[in-house]
Amino acid sequence: MRRALAIAAVAILPLVNTTGARAAAEPDDRQAAFAAAAEEFKVPQSVLLGVSYLESRWDAHAGQPSNDAGFGPMHLTDAAAYTGSNHHDEGTEDPRGDESRPSAVPEQQAAPVEIPASLRTMEKAAQLTGESHERLRTDPAANIRGGAALLADYQKALGAPLSDEPGDWYGAVARYSGAEESEAAKFFADEVFATIEQGEQRVTDDGHRVTLDPVPGLGKVEKWLEKLGLRPPRRDGVECPPTISCEWIPAGYAELPNNNYGNHDLSNRPHNQKVDYIVIHDMEGYFRPSIGLVENPANRASWHYSLRSTDGHIAQHLKTKDVGWQAGNWYINAKSIGLEHEGFLAEGSTWYTEAMYRTSAKLVRYLAFRHGVPLDRAHIIGHDNVPGTLPTTVRGMHEDPGPFWDWAHYFKLLGKPLHPFGGPKAGSVMIRPDFATNKPYFYGCDRKNPEAACPPLPAGTVWLRTEPREDAPLIKDIGKHPTGESLYSVYDHSARASTGQRFAVAERQGDWTAIWYLGQKAWFHNPAAAPTAIPSMGLVVTPKPGLATVPVYGRAYPEQEAYPEGIPYQAVTPLQYTFSAGEKYTLSGTAATEYYRAVTFDASGHTVVRGKTKYLQIQFGHRVMFVKADDVRVTLAW
Structure with missing residues (x-):
């Protein structure tokens, strides 16, 4: 379990994968795989590329699972092979974070929920292609075949033609989202078709150059969407922008025995208190059971919004005027809005879908504008950036969404890309490694062997060391590890700085930069040829x-x-x-x-x-x- 990893006193060699992805893009093997699968299953290549971009941005992620057990460029899901729980189950953190009213209500688990078809698409892909689950997870070409086969199967089930016209595939694309709500399926399909219209190109995380040529004037045959027979969402005055799919599923609020109540506090923000923070969480559980937790007033945790991974659909549980019990710090809770992003695995999830990034960014931008929250990493924070309230609570604070959340991409989607400010000798810097090529050493990605090294994976963090050399020890965090060393675990941020965070420069030596961090001089590798930080002038104390x-x-x-x-x-x-x-x-x-x-x-x-x-x-x-x-x-x- 993550909690055990975070506190285990294990000896790990300070190995670091700093070479990143291949320096130059390989020939278009990934492009050829899309072309071959499109031809085999009679799916327009633009449709296949567009769907894949919304799921994975064409990345393979070294065969590792997404946050809801999805694999490969087509995000084929295999949730049935895993077990998971919500992160509010774990550790010693009290989500309310207020010792004046500690959580005294026993937490009740949500009833087991059958794993939905949207989280079991690999089973169908295996049946349609004859590929094994292992190959569908680890071989990108096989994975792309599986996604193409699913799209063709969805198209046939609708009675739609295997047409060369992308617009004829609107219904099949909507079904690929896995959404049960008509609005969610429509918004996913619209995002895919907008991507096809404008085109995209990038180099994947494993060095393949992929291009989706723009298809201007693309039509959409929406009658196929109507044939899916999906339910309309419950709106009830949700606080969401009109460009995303959002429904109202209220959190439980009730009086309980022994002068208790749950699971949030009524307030009147921003009239009585300004909202200053938006907190990004990872559920470490999948969507429907996590919603079951927040619906139950006997549970001691609540948050404002839940976001589904496969299609980016959003459920709102609390009005933003009210206070959720979500971040483990009552001061932050009282002044923040909490967003929980779907995560199926209790451990080992390593990436997030583009569909969820996009709707999350649209929601955060909308909320930040409404409440005057600055779009920077000091106010758009992860749960892992929330401080403990007292010396006794520091150690138990949670560490999601973790090192694999792509903050640079997220802020670009927010319309506030992380740009440099100042010259090369600026007195403060912003951490910003190239996410695709920054692949530091971690362990803890394999749920069956939690002490094994992770494969090289893109991450938005840098390791901090006591001296300017690769084999120097990690710096210590006396709050997190009072008597021990910092860990290379994916669940331990004690000696890591994260993308978008700004620090004062303490010293520079060659390819190394030292920052002030937890009362120490902390060194990280920052070569001029491949910088992991950018100038960021500003005020310091x-x-x-x-x-x-x-x-x-x-x-x-x-x-x-x-x-x-x-x-x-x-x-x-x-x-x-x-x-x-x-x-x-x-x-x-x-x-x-x-x-x-x-x-x-x-x-x-x-x-x-x-x-x-x-x-x-x-x-x-x-x-x-x-x-x-x-x-x-x-x-x-x-």
Whole structure:
């Protein structure tokens, strides 16, 4: 299990795969595989390429599973071969993250749900092609054959012709989404056809150049979609942009025995509190059972939106005015919106579908605009970037969505690509390795052999070391591993910096750059010929003159004097980390000094306590943290 991996004291050699993908694109083997499969099963090549792009961007992912057990360029799913659970089951993190009302309600598991056909497409592909599951997982050409066979089978089942006209395949493409909702199937098909119209080209993760030539003026025969007989979604005033498929499936909210209630808190945001963060999660469970968890008020976790992997369909569970129990930090929960992205495997998932990336980015952009959330990595954060609330909670905080989430691609889809700012000697940098070619060493991808090395896989992180050399030890995280070393596990971010995060430069030596990280000088490989970071000038904080060290905090709670009578003071407790004179950390902005008192089912007594202490948010390690403005001096990172 992931939890065991994260705390196991195993000795792993510091091996690193730094060569990345092949330096130059190979001949068009992948292109030829698409052409051959299209010809064999009488599917227009543009349709096959368009569907594959929406699923995988034509990547093979070294035969590793996606977040809902999908494999290869056509994302053939084999969920029946795996077991999984929701990540809220694991570890010691309390999703609510508020010791003034700790979760005392036993968590009830959702009833088992039959694995839907959308997560078992490999079985049908094997029947249609005669290929084994192993080949469909690991051989990209076989996988493409399987996807083509499925499309042709869907087309025949509709009574539609095996036509050369892409528009005649609109219904089969919609069915390939696996959606049960008419709107979701339509939006998936529309995304595929928009991709075909505009064309695409890229080099895959294993070095194959693939091109989809644009097909302008593409028509769509929508009558075939109507024949699928899919159900309409329940809208109920969902807060989603009109360009994505979204339905309302409400979270449970009820009074429970012993003065308990679940599974979220009513609020009135943004009128009483501004939303400052959008938190990206990975369910580590598949879509329908995870929704079952959030529908049950006896469960101690909730979130605002769930996103399905195969087609990007979204279910909204909470109004954005209300507070979900999702991030393990009550301060962040009270000021954030949580998005859970479908994940089938309890361990070992290594990539996410393009369909889910696209709808997630459209939703986040919409929410960020509505609530004034900055589109940067200090406010669009992963669950793994949320700090612990107290020294005792740091170790148990979750680590999703993990190193294989492509933040650079995500921010490009958000319309805010991660660009450099400043010259080569800038005093601060943004981590931004080339995702396709950055393939660092990890272990933990194989559920049957969790200590085995992962195959070389694209990742958006860099390892941080104590010295500027490949065999130097990883830096330590005293909160995550109080008595041990950082791990090379995919589930341990103790010594990793992630794409989009900004850090102050401490030193440079040749191809190596050192940043200030968790009170240490942390080195990462950053050669000029293949940089893993870009200049990113901005403001930094450093201890005020005369202060040897400065405490850091996991929340920006008010001072004791701010609390009115009847509301218990929430102690302002530093975390176990400090930073010293001479160290610098990038400034993300001011943090509202607030505590949302909400410990009752009846929301009439809920109160926001506001203080006068000024806090600043900084990028202190892999997680964001806070310092008091009176403790630091703000300067430009020269």
